[in-house]
Amino acid sequence: MTQTQSEILSAPHVLEYPYKRSLGPVIGRFFTSLKERRIEGVRTPAGRVIVPPTEYDPDTSEPLSEFVEIGETGIVTSWAWVTQPRPNHPLQRPFAWALVRLDGADTAMLHAVDAGAESAMRTGMRVHVRWAVEPQGGIRDIECFEPEAS
Amino acid sequence: MRDVAVVAFAQSPSVRQDSVHNEVEILTPVIAEAIKRSGIPRKQIGFTCSGSCDYLAGVPFAFVQALDAVGAWPPIRESHVEMDGAWALYEAWVRLQIGDVDSALVYGFGKSSIGDPREISVAQLDPYYLAPLGPDSVSVAAIQARALLESNGHTERDLAEVAARSLRNAKTNPNAQVKGDFEPDELLEAPYDVSPLRSRDCPPISDGAAAVVLVAGDLARKVCERPAWITGNDHRIEAHSLGARDLAKSPSAALAAEKAGVGDGPVDVAELHAPFSHQELILRAAMGLGEEVEINPSGGALAANPIMAAGLIRIGEAASRIMDGSANRVLGHATSGPCLQQNLVCVMEAR
C-alpha cells in the first residue's frame, strides 16, 4: 500500500500564541528606565554589575535589588556579521550581532550593531546606543548600537 | 549504584525531509529494531522514556502520539522530556537505579523539516532580553565561534578541518545524511552564512529517530555479549545569558566530564554532539580529549542532526563501538540550549 509522494497530503500550519509576560520588579524597572532612555544594571553583593539585570545572583542565587545607572556606550566583546537578515532580525540590512559590555557593567548584552560593513567591526571597538524613535517598553527600545566616531 | 548498560541501539537514516512518513512511521521500525536487538520481549520492558520537542512538531503534547510506536496497552511506565533523547536516557538510567525494573526503552525523534529550526530555536531564548531580537541558532553560534577564534589562536581553517573530517568519517555511516570528501581549502572558499561560520560549519536540517535499550545487572549479561556499561553519567548547565558566560570555554561540559569520570582512564572514542564545527574544539578542550582520542567516527552532528535524537545518537554510536568490539572505553556527549549552555556526558566501558 505504498503511496507516491503526490498522494501524501500536506498542509500549512501556523502556531500562534499571544503571550503577555509579567516583568516583575527587576525587569520591570529595567524596561521602565529603558523607555525613558536610561539604562540600569543590578549589582551583586560581590560587586559584579549585571546588565541587563537578572533577578538573582548567577553565582549565589540571592535576590538582587541594588540598581546602578549605566552609560550608553560600551565595547564589543564578540560579534558576528549577518549578510542576509532574516525577517525577525532587528535590522533589515546587513548588520552585526554583538555582545556589548556597557561602561560600568561586568556582563555583556546581546544586540545589533549598524556598522554598515563587516570591515567596520572589531572586537574591542566602542559603540553607543541608538534609541528607538517610539519606545514600546522592551529591549528594542534600544534600536541598535552604532560605532563611536573614531 | 546499580550497573546499567546499553545493550541495543537503532536509528533511522537521517534525511533532509521525509515528506512521506510522519514521526510515528519513522519511529516504529527504529523502536522495533532496538527491541529486537536487545533480546528483551517488548512487554517486559520495565520503563519507557522519550525525548522530543513540541516546537519542532508545532503541536503541544506531540510526543503522546509517538506512543503508537511503543505499544502502550496495557498501560506502561512511561516518561518524557522536552529535550534531546540523551536526557531521556539519563532519566531512564536514574529510574533503573531504584531496582524494581531491569530494562528501559529510550528514544528520541523529530522532523526538523516541518518548520524552520533556526526560527524555532529563538523560542528557547530569554523572552525578555533575547527572543525579541530574533537571534537564530546560527547567529548565536557565530558569536561563540568568533569568541573562540579570538581567544586562543584557533583559526577558521581549524573549523574547516573539523567539518572536512566529520563529512569524510560520515562516508562509512549509512545513516549519515551529508558525507563526502571535502578539502579544508575548498570549504574555506565558501561564503559565510553568519560570519565566521560557513554553511558546512553548521548542521544540516534532518528528520530522524533513534532508540536505545538500557538493561541493568545480570540481565544485561544474559542478553548482550558485550554490553556497553555506563560507568559515569552526568549533566550540568550554565547561566543562560550569553554575555555572562565565557563562550570560548565550556565549564558545564568540563564539570560533567569530570563528574562522569572521563579522566579516569583512556578514551578510545568520543562522540561529541557539536552541531557547529567550533563547538567540537571547545568540547575537546573542556573534556581534556587529546589527539589519541577518535572523535565522531559517525560523522557527528555536522553529518546528520535530527534535533532531539542527535545527542542520543552520540551515546548510541559510542556504545556501538564497545558492543562491536572495536573500543573498550568511550564517551557520548549531548548538548542543549544556546552555545553549549547545557552538557551531558555518558562514559561507557567494556568489561
Added chain:
Amino acid sequence: MSDEPLTVLRSPLRLEYTYTAGETSSRFLRGFAQGKILGRRCPECDKVYVPPRGNCPICTSPMTAEIELAHTGTITKFCIVNLPFAARNIEIPYVSASVLLDGADVPIFHLIQEVPYDEIRIGMRVEAAWEKPEDRIPGMESIMYFRPTGEPDVEIDLFEDADA
C-alpha cells in the same frame, strides 16, 4: 513620558510549519473526499481502529488491512458544550460525542445535531450527515455531524475492553 512602571511585555510567538499527514492518515483523509470512512484492522489483535494509525496501539503490528466502515453507529459518551468554540460557527449549547461506528472497535469524535441536546443519550443510534459530494474534501469535516437514525437505543457496555 509616563511615570507608571511597566509590568507586562507582549511577546507573541508565531511559527510556520508544513505538515505531512503520512501514508496512513493520507489514505484515511482522502477516503472522506470519496464519501468513505476507512478504518484498519490489526492482524494480531483483530481490532478495527478508526482513525487508523498505521500501527496497532496495543501490539504495534503494522495495520495494512483497510476496512470501509458503516456510516451508522452508537453514541458511547457525549458532553453538552456551553462555551463558544472560536473555530466554528455553531449554536450554543452543542453536543460533542464519541460515536462507535458499526464495525469499529474504537469510537470517533464528532458533533451531534438535528436533535435537542437534552434528548441525546448513551446508546443512541446515529448516522453521518455528509456534505454534498461536490463539497467533500479530504478531511473529517466532509461529515458535517451525526444525527439520530430513529432506531431503538442499543445497550452499550462501556467497559467491555478495559481488560484487553
